[in-house]
Amino acid sequence: MSKAIVFTGFGAADVLHAADVPVAEPGPGQVRIAVRTAGVNALDHKIRAGYLEQVFPVTFPHVPGLEAAGVVDAVGEGVGGLVVGDPVFGTTVTGAYAQQALADAARMTLKPDTFDWEQAAALPVAAETSYRAFELLGVQPGETLLVHAAAGAVGGVAVQIAVARGLTVIGTASEANHEHLRSLGAIPVAYGDGLVERVRALAPQGVDAALDGAGRGGAIADSVELTGGKDRVVSIADAVGAGEHGVRFTSGGPEEYRGGPALEEALGLLAAGRLRLPVHRVFPLDEAAAAHRESESGHVTGKIVLTV
Structure with a gap:
């Protein structure tokens, strides 16, 4: 088991709470990452509140979060190019507000040494x-x-x-x-x-x-x-x-996903000093509810990030 933030019904930020969830094994083409940081997006609190149930249906208990940065700790069948110990970032298959998350290997990118964990969680989405x-x-x-x-x-x-x-x-x-x-x-x-x-x-x-x-x-x-x-x-x-x-x-469904060329362009701009990633505030994982309330305030400049 590993710790995650979950909700078991739609509602305000207070429905978010810590729970132990089973540790999943990566399937074919997947990796499991030990999460260091997770990005908080407006979409997260809209899903939690039930506003997007028709577009993004969830099953309970649900672990929120769409993007994470961390270290590969298990590799599924058929994965090439990533090995245990690699620092990566990208969008996840399972919720990112957790100590561990599954991701499609194709949607994970190696984290440059010049790129800190908070920035890595702020970029993919x-x-x-x-x-x-x-x-x-x-x-x-x-x-x-x-x-x-x-x-x-x-x-x-x-x-x-x-x-x-x-x-x-x-x-x-x-x-x-x-x-x-x-x-x-x-x-x-x-x-x-x-x-x-x-x-x-x-x-x-x-x-x-x-x-x-x-x-x-x-x-x-x-x-x-x-x-x-x-x-x-x-x-x-x-x-x-x-x-x-x-x-x-546009919701970014599987048929729309453009992460490969998007991250290539963004990393090039970062390397050239033409892209900054302001981090509005960093919260520990246990304070995910406070992070959601901050996100919902509408007065956020840059990214809210959770540290695990």
Whole structure:
């Protein structure tokens, strides 16, 4: 048995609690990792609250968490390129809020020595989501991209990758995070009523595409108005709103996963000093409920990480 954070029913952050869970053996093509750090994503608390039950059904008890960094401690049949003792990071098959987690070997990447454990847990979901959304949006150098929730864990990485690709980025965030967005290369704008007019004042030439990472406050409707249509608006945060407005929602299912090229691009930018991974706060695994409450506050700059 090993320790994990679980919930046995949907609800507020307090449903999260520590429990002993069986140690799973890796199947063909899988590795098991001894988790050092796990990333906390907005998706985690939305799944925990039951908001996404139709999109992400779970069985109880459920261990949350989508991404982790750690050391390979067991290797399944047919795995090549990874051996016991390798430091790795990526997305997991079983919940990452645990001392041990299973992962498809193909979705694990060797952790560079220059890359600390907190950064390693902060990168996989943000990089893959940004890359996937940009493919769907068809963004090109010289275009203007609007990013909602641009100061968050995914938004901050998306801003930097877009800037590195030669796009002009306008990012929505609270006033307190505007200087942070400027440091990432974005033009900040306050969200809320009057957003369309504020964005048009910043981009008289228009907005070519929009990425909704906020899932609230009319972001999708405003994006459709600003881009002049539905084709170049993508939401990663509001499946219901996307359906209502006829725009694409992307959840990163198996058929959509773009982790390989995404991490290749992100690691190249990190090595070149063109990508930073701000860590908002680090919590011990036992304080996962507090980490969720912090994530749900909506005032997070960068990534929340759990240490195991």
